[in-house]
Amino acid sequence: MAIDIRTQGLKKPVPVAQYLFARLYEIGIRSVHGLPGDFNLVALDYIPKAKLKWVGSVNELNAAYAADGYARALGISALVTTFGVGELSAMNGVAGAYSEHVPVVHIVGCPSTISQRNGMLLHHTLGNGDFNVFANMGSQIACNTARLNNPAEIAEQIDFALRECWIHSRPVYIMLPTDMVEKQIEGARLDTPIDLSDPPNEPEREDYVVDVVLRYLHAAKNPIILVDACAIRHRCLEEVRNLVDKAKLPVFVTPMGKGAVNESSPTYGGVYAGTGSQPAVQELVESADLVLSIGALKSDFNTTGFSYRTSQLNTIDFHSDHCKVRYSEYPGVAMKGVLRKLIERVDTTKLSSEKLAPKVVNEVSENRDSTETITQAWFWPRVGEYFKEKDLVVTETGTSNFGIWESKFPPDVVGITQILWGSIGWSVGAAQGVAQAVKDMGEDRRTILFVGDGSFQLTVQEVSTMIKHKLRVTIFLIYNEGFTIERCIHGMEAEYNDIRRWNYTEIPTVFGATDKEVRKHIIKTKSELEKLLADKDFNDAKGLQLVELWMPKHDAPRALKLTAEQSAKNNARME
Incomplete structure (x- = not known):
């Protein structure tokens, strides 16, 4: 040879x-x-x-x-x-x-x-x-x-x-x-392991940025913290939480940042998305004289159609590869190092916040009506009470991505959404990957998927992979007869937004699941859902569960309606 x-x-x-x-x-x-x-x-x-x-x-x-x-x-x-x-x-x-x-x-x-x-x-x-x-x-x-x-x-x-x-x-x-x-x-x-450590900032440049940030922060009367997606993606959550704990300023998340902050914190104020926010949230954020914006991704669906009413003059942006203080940009100064020094050096006796964070509006009682119909307004606050610490909550582009704003997350719940790319059907495959990761980490945590019937039909085959690997996934399949997010943007009764009705709860059986491997439920009323969510076996189930949840065809979360209206306007612009 x-x-x-x-x-x-x-x-x-x-x-x-x-x-x-x-x-x-x-x-x-x-x-x-x-x-x-x-x-x-x-x-x-x-x-x-x-x-x-x-x-x-x-x-x-x-x-x-x-x-x-x-x-x-x-x-x-x-x-x-x-x-x-x-x-x-x-x-x-x-x-x-x-x-x-x-x-x-x-x-x-x-x-x-x-x-x-x-x-x-x-x-x-x-x-x-x-x-x-x-x-x-x-x-x-x-x-x-x-x-x-x-x-x-x-x-x-x-x-x-x-x-x-x-x-x-x-x-x-x-x-x-x-x-x-x-x-x-x-x-x-x-x-020799690959060096995965973040490149350090140049010390003098970093110190200068920290000094500038502290000068504005100590002088502000109503500063707030706003946490977005890139704080999660670029592994800055520890720094964010340390800053929140030390500064004790009102803190808000964007839709893409939901789960980045402990929502049980007394300073947590809710989800800010411009006009899609709850009014009390919008008022406090937009009246702040300083916004510490961490990891912003200001896409249209993340901002309710670019409806922020905050001024760059009152904003300090922390990003993975640069920082921006008002109108001055500092390339190459990454947020992680800046935030760490900011936490060390901030003088809490000089911090001022004349306004406290508003009480998060997500109580079921505020959205209850006398009917048995499961509405979007009632469902999302109610399902927040079903969540447990360390759940992983996957939401599909559509009603779920917008409805979840109104659900309160217990500590350490991970929110997983795809709001910027927004590929319909993404969540089914993503949920399989999430559950596989949980299994690989040796953790006993629930993966909970919320997906509409239209989106589910695009990628339903991945339920087969969940069964194959015996993954722990609970699927809430919202049956509302089609592509609701598209209906809200254009074509409420258009044929192209309709889909064929499937026997959804039979799908796991078609994919080879035995009755021991999957639990199936068809839920049409509030009472039926209340009973299911209170059931211990349902809450603690280790395998696959599929809940077909009936909701009205024309119903949609408040935030989706507002965003869709703005999206339709943007689509119609001629110049």
């Missing part, structure tokens, strides 16, 4: 795939999502060798959604698809992760370097000899693209890509040719 002189100098030769999957395990990943395809099959053989679990999904889009959910719950995730047909099917899900700052390692098995060099007319290609076209597409939704074509560079490429994925909290794209999968590279590098 011929000796490859390129491997003779290696201290600990290991195959590329073994190296890659060992690194995934090292950074905390325990399960890998994706689908098999002939260009990734040999690589998949190395997954169990790295002590990783292969989840497998029903299609690549669902796998990408699941990887998104897994990363939100555990911190980072991995997705494996095949070249062309597989990766393009996953691209929508990966784009959502990029849009919403979610770290997903997307590994694409592709044709050999020899086939690429010769421009061979292979299946899964466009037939034009261009083997980089899909990687070029993927590079638009990745913070790093690694083409593993040269064994001498592969280990460094992998390590760099994984660090970029973690630091920037966005997807990376790794292109793995079939003839590189078992090439030997230096395994001795595995003895």
